[in-house]
Amino acid sequence: MFGFYRVASAVNKTTVANPQKNAEEILTLVKEAADKEVSVVVFPELTLTGYTASDLFLNQTLLASQNESIQYILNNIKELDTIVILGIALLEADRLYNCAAVLQGGEILGIIPKSYLPNNKEFYEKRQFVSGRDIVRTATELLGKEVPFGVDLLFTDGRDMTFGVEICEDLWAVTPPSNHMASNGANLLFNLSASNELIGKHEYREELVRTQSARCMAAYVYSSAGVGESTTDTVYGGHAIISEYGATLAQNERFSLESSLITADIDLERMRWLRINESSYSDGRRKKTRLIKLKSLPMMSELQRDITPAPFVPSRYADKKLRCDEIIHIQAHGLIKRMTHAHIIKALIGISGGLDSTLALLSTHRAFEMMGWDSRNIIAVTMPGFGTTSRTKSNAVKLCEALGVTLKEVDITDISLQEFKAIGHDTEELSVTYENVQARARTSILMNMANQEGGLVIGTGDLSEIALGWSTYNGDHMSMYALNSGIPKTLIKYVIEYYKSNKAIADIIDDILDTPISPELLPHSDDKIVQETEEIVGPYELHDFFLYHFIKYGAKPDKIRFLAMRAFDIKYDEETITKWLKIFLQRFFNQQFKRSCMPDGPKVGTISLSPRADWKMPSDADVDVWLRMLE
Numbered sequence: 001m002f003g004f005y006r007v008a009s010a011v012n013k014t015t016v017a018n019p020q021k022n023a024e025e026i027l028t029l030v031k032e033a034a035d036k037e038v039s040v041v042v043f044p045e046l047t048l049t050g051y052t053a054s055d056l057f058l059n060q061t062l063l064a065s066q067n068e069s070i071q072y073i074l075n076n077i078k079e080l081d082t083i084v085i086l087g088i089a090l091l092e093a094d095r096l097y098n099c100a101a102v103l104q105g106g107e108i109l110g111i112i113p114k115s116y117l118p119n120n121k122e123f124y125e126k127r128q129f130v131s132g133r134d135i136v137r138t139a140t141e142l143l144g145k146e147v148p149f150g151v152d153l154l155f156t157d158g159r160d161m162t163f164g165v166e167i168c169e170d171l172w173a174v175t176p177p178s179n180h181m182a183s184n185g186a187n188l189l190f191n192l193s194a195s196n197e198l199i200g201k202h203e204y205r206e207e208l209v210r211t212q213s214a215r216c217m218a219a220y221v222y223s224s225a226g227v228g229e230s231t232t233d234t235v236y237g238g239h240a241i242i243s244e245y246g247a248t249l250a251q252n253e254r255f256s257l258e259s260s261l262i263t264a265d266i267d268l269e270r271m272r273w274l275r276i277n278e279s280s281y282s283d284g285r286r287k288k289t290r291l292i293k294l295k296s297l298p299m300m301s302e303l304q305r306d307i308t309p310a311p312f313v314p315s316r317y318a319d320k321k322l323r324c325d326e327i328i329h330i331q332a333h334g335l336i337k338r339m340t341h342a343h344i345i346k347a348l349i350g351i352s353g354g355l356d357s358t359l360a361l362l363s364t365h366r367a368f369e370m371m372g373w374d375s376r377n378i379i380a381v382t383m384p385g386f387g388t389t390s391r392t393k394s395n396a397v398k399l400c401e402a403l404g405v406t407l408k409e410v411d412i413t414d415i416s417l418q419e420f421k422a423i424g425h426d427t428e429e430l431s432v433t434y435e436n437v438q439a440r441a442r443t444s445i446l447m448n449m450a451n452q453e454g455g456l457v458i459g460t461g462d463l464s465e466i467a468l469g470w471s472t473y474n475g476d477h478m479s480m481y482a483l484n485s486g487i488p489k490t491l492i493k494y495v496i497e498y499y500k501s502n503k504a505i506a507d508i509i510d511d512i513l514d515t516p517i518s519p520e521l522l523p524h525s526d527d528k529i530v531q532e533t534e535e536i537v538g539p540y541e542l543h544d545f546f547l548y549h550f551i552k553y554g555a556k557p558d559k560i561r562f563l564a565m566r567a568f569d570i571k572y573d574e575e576t577i578t579k580w581l582k583i584f585l586q587r588f589f590n591q592q593f594k595r596s597c598m599p600d601g602p603k604v605g606t607i608s609l610s611p612r613a614d615w616k617m618p619s620d621a622d623v624d625v626w627l628r629m630l631e
């Protein structure tokens with residue numbers, strides 16, 4: 001389903017040194033996983049014997065019993081598609097290896113030995129096992145059959161999933177084997193562990209799993225031994241973790257007295273496309289691997305993963321002050337460098353009482369504060385036209401007064417009427433010409449005033465408008481420094497909201513946030529806004545969602561629609577989402593020419609559309625292939 005797979009981490013209740021009893025518990029969990037449409041389920045290290053069997057591993061009876069239990073499990077999973085990864089002790093060439101066995105449909109597909117054996121303090125694995133670090137391109141015999149054996153094994157379904165397996169300490173080593181597995185194409189990594197609990201260790205463990213998933217641009221599924229393991233010297237809490245690209249998707253409650261199983265729906269298609277976008281991934285050294293083909297996997301009937309409707313906005317758990325301060329600092333530092341370099345001490349901003357010019361003014365003001373510059377050198381220009389309402393104008397004026405910046409007013413009605421006359425435009429015809437004449441008049445005034453004042457014009461257009469080309473070419477599209485160009489509309493609102501911590505402007509900001517988004521280019525009716533942007537181009541929350549998935553993961557339109565339906569639930573139906581997604585794609589393609597010559601401006605989040613840095617695209621590319629996916 002659009003590159004999603006359900007994976008599970010199981011922690012079985014263990015009976016040390018009793019493989020047959022453990023096999024029964026394992027089978028119960030495997031059946032639960034299969035019922036939940038899980039593709040792969042991973043169990044803890046040395047699952048069948050228990051990790052803490054110690055010198056009993058050196059006794060023939062335990063090993064024989066373990067192998068019988070493997071056969072028993074194979075017999076019982078013949079009809080299942082779910083892949084099962086178990087920890088086993090393997091006798092090979094008269095040495096004992098601590099291994100992971102990958103089982104599917106009654107067969108062992110491969111066995112991977114542990115590379116790094118912990119051998120200090122509470123761990124003494126080298127007493128029983130040897131490292132399999134150098135085992136490559138070989139096979140072993142188990143239960144009368146030849147099975148691929150080595151650290152070079154990867155498993156693929158031939159579609160979006162390729163996985164590799166490592167064992168506990170492997171992840172804690174300086175160079176975990178999963179690094180190489182990921183470099184060779186594994187986008188899903190499993191770890192079978194036995195990690196005892198010590199004060200604070202679980203936090204470090206989770207961090208390790210999470211950061212390894214980020215470093216490897218993969219999903220990482222971890223299962224550690226738990227209840228029933230020997231407590232002779234240590235206690236095992238049974239930690240299960242599923243992370244994907246730096247985020248933990250699921251984690252269990254440790255210290256459970258029963259078996260547990262957690263699942264998560266991971267997006268492996270996303271991992272593949274992220275990697276294509278990272279040159280350091282492509283530069284990773286490749287080693288020789290053996291790719292084992294999996295049989296068909298269970299199909300997921302429904303996605304069980306939360307998709308955020310506001311991917312650009314920090315989650316409610318994030319520290320708002322930290323996030324906003326970071327954004328404002330990036331903006332302010334961009335502007336400070338530009339102004340000091342150009343020996344310019346004044347900044348000009350067309351101030352409309354809308355969201356974008358409000359943020360541009362606030363962040364410019366913050367930059368001036370940081371530098372101890374006189375805020376009167378910020379020249380805010382209000383330029384009322386045919387559509388300007390008293391609400392927006394008065395908010396603009398009040399904000400400038402509260403911030404102590406210089407406020408100037410230049411009415412653009414006469415200039416616009418003169419331009420209409422000069423080009424022979426009928427003033428009753430409220431066309432795009434009518435709108436753009438005003439937008440261009442404002443830019444022309446700002447730039448001419450900048451020459452007069454020796455100042456720099458601050459651009460206000462945001463990332464969402466830049467994506468949609470919702471600006472007038474060579475009008476508000478142009479400036480000397482596009483301060484908001486890296487911030488999408490949904491994030492602009494979030495940052496402006498934060499500025500309310502300044503009590504002197506809190507009420508004004510509330511009203512600005514409450515005003516419908518509008519270019520105010522068409523004549524108002526009874527001082528009311530007649531032109532609501534989101535009714536014309538569509539809701540910005542949808543466009544920001546589309547933009548994020550389109551750029552960051554190169555997602556196909558049908559997947560973006562699927563994700564949007566999941567994220568927005570009943571707020572928008574499929575027809576509405578499809579309609580605005582088509583508009584997004586059409587505008588994104590046919591408005592590239594505006595981006596190709598956009599002014600400099602700071603990148604703020606992971607997505608920018610600067611033609612010099614992040615996004616290079618022909619201005620005459622055809623959008624049909626993308627639109628067809630929505631038919």
Ligand SMILES: Nc1ncnc2c1ncn2[C@@H]1O[C@H](COP(=O)(O)OP(=O)(O)OC[C@H]2O[C@@H]([n+]3cccc(C(=O)O)c3)[C@H](O)[C@@H]2O)[C@@H](O)[C@H]1O
Nearest residue numbers: 432435436439470471472473476518519521533590593619
């Ligand atoms: N691929 C291409 N390469 C080069 N040029 C291309 C082109 N496609 C069209 N063009 C040319 O570009 C021109 C069209 O672009 P342009 O003149 O900008 O005009 P256009 O994009 O048609 O109109 C601007 C729109 O932005 C809205 N707006 C303006 C200002 C502020 C806001 C706001 O809410 O913030 C919104 C305004 O309401 C209007 O609907 C045409 O003359 C066309 O020939």
Ligand SMILES: Nc1ncnc2c1ncn2[C@@H]1O[C@H](COP(=O)(O)OP(=O)(O)OP(=O)(O)O)[C@@H](O)[C@H]1O
Nearest residue numbers: 350351352354355356357382383384460476518519
């Ligand atoms: N009445 C006005 N006075 C001064 N500048 C204006 C006026 N109207 C528009 N502008 C300038 O043109 C830019 C684009 O206009 P627009 O109205 O779309 O933006 P906004 O009001 O700042 O924000 P939003 O697009 O979120 O409503 C503004 O940010 C502002 O710099």
Ligand SMILES: NC(=O)CC[C@H](N)C(=O)O
Nearest residue numbers: 118168169172194195196
């Ligand atoms: N079984 C192991 O390899 C355990 C070692 C590892 N450092 C841990 O405590 O998680």
